Amino acid sequence: MSEAEAIERAKDGDGGCFEALYSLHKRRVYSLCLRMTGNTAEAEDLTQEAFLQLYRKIATFRGESAFSTWLHRLAVNVVLMHLRKKGLPEVSLQETLEPTEEDGPKKDIGSQDQVLAGSIDRVNLERAIESLPPGYRIIFVLHDIEGYEHNEIAEMMGCSIGNSKSQLHKARMKLRDLLKVTRVERAASKR
Amino acid sequence: METGQGTAAAHVYSSGRGKQMNCAEFQRDLPLIIDAGGTEQQEEHLRNCEVCRGLVSDLRYIAEQAKLLIPMLEPSPRVWEGIEEKLKREGLVKHVQARRS
Numbered sequence: 001m002s003e004a005e006a007i008e009r010a011k012d013g014d015g016g017c018f019e020a021l022y023s024l025h026k027r028r029v030y031s032l033c034l035r036m037t038g039n040t041a042e043a044e045d046l047t048q049e050a051f052l053q054l055y056r057k058i059a060t061f062r063g064e065s066a067f068s069t070w071l072h073r074l075a076v077n078v079v080l081m082h083l084r085k086k087g088l089p090e091v092s093l094q095e096t097l098e099p100t101e102e103d104g105p106k107k108d109i110g111s112q113d114q115v116l117a118g119s120i121d122r123v124n125l126e127r128a129i130e131s132l133p134p135g136y137r138i139i140f141v142l143h144d145i146e147g148y149e150h151n152e153i154a155e156m157m158g159c160s161i162g163n164s165k166s167q168l169h170k171a172r173m174k175l176r177d178l179l180k181v182t183r184v185e186r187a188a189s190k191r
Numbered sequence: 192m193e194t195g196q197g198t199a200a201a202h203v204y205s206s207g208r209g210k211q212m213n214c215a216e217f218q219r220d221l222p223l224i225i226d227a228g229g230t231e232q233q234e235e236h237l238r239n240c241e242v243c244r245g246l247v248s249d250l251r252y253i254a255e256q257a258k259l260l261i262p263m264l265e266p267s268p269r270v271w272e273g274i275e276e277k278l279k280r281e282g283l284v285k286h287v288q289a290r291r292s
Contacts, residue, residue, distance in 0.1 A: 015275075015278065018278075019271070019275075022271060022274070026265070026266055026270070026271075027262045027263060027264060027265055027266075028262040030262075030264055030265070030266040030270070031262035031263070031264045032262070034264055035260075043266075044266055044267060044269065044270050047266050047270050048270050048273045048274050048277075051270075051274050052274060052277055052278070055274075055278060115245045115248050115249055115252075116248075116249045116252050116253070117248060117249075117252050120252070120253070120256050122259075122260060125253075125256055125257070125260065126260065129257075140257070144253075144254050144257035144258065145257050145258070145260050147258070165222050166222070168222070169221065169222040169225070172225070172250045172253050172254065173250070175253050176246075176249050176250065176253060179253070
């Protein structure tokens with residue numbers, strides 16, 4: 001059965017077809033929830049909530065965008081709603097693109113033999129992302145991992161495009177610091 | 192170890208057209224440079240400044256690596272069990288068991 005057929009049958013309340021849709025999309029939705037929250041239990045609850053909302057709303061899917069895109073946007077909204085309820089800082093509306101002392105490269109160890117290229121593995125990058133402050137992490141995940149544009153993020157987060165760009169830049173700078181520390185620690189442990 | 196400020200003061204290059212850009216000026220526009228590329232003057236600074244070149248290289252590398260993170264994480268079976276239970280409780284779903292049998 002094709003995905004399109006499964007969607008049509010799920011719209012009629014067919015639980016078996018809905019389960020097939022769940023199996024197809026569960027990894028992407030769960031990965032998004034986990035990366036945005038950094039917490040397994042929360043990510044599982046949010047994945048559950050996203051699919052429950054999907055079941056309730058699937059009849060409104062008209063095929064104007066790809067189903068995966070539509071579902072993904074629904075899941076992002078579920079996570080953002082949850083984070084707002086928790087009162088976690090997302091993006092400060094006072095943020096601007098003007099760099100502060102704090103934002104600059106603090107201890108620049110950027111000589112040619114110390115650039116990160118070739119030294120990041122998936123596990124270390126995932127760990128570093130997990131340890132980002134929530135506001136940075138959310139925008140980094142949405143933009144650099146999930147591929148949303150700044151205007152889409154600004155709309156979803158209720159902030160300006162400038163805020164989104166600023167937070168993304170700070171997130172990447174912070175990740176750079178974290179990954180360099182990880183590399184130094186790894187090198188030290190080998191000695 | 193060099194600080195960002197120290198670096199900025201230390202690296203000032205001429206573009207050859209009488210214009211100069213130091214690291215602080217270059218790094219002010221870093222988000223734009225990373226995502227959209229730099230102006231001629233910024234590119235000139237980048238060619239001559241090892242510190243800024245390393246910084247740009249790192250930030251672009253992080254963005255590239257992030258795009259390669261595939262959604263391979265699997266939720267536990269509890270997630271589907273919870274969905275199924277709630278849908279049944281609300282009377283919204285039919286045929287879930289039928290498909291399995």
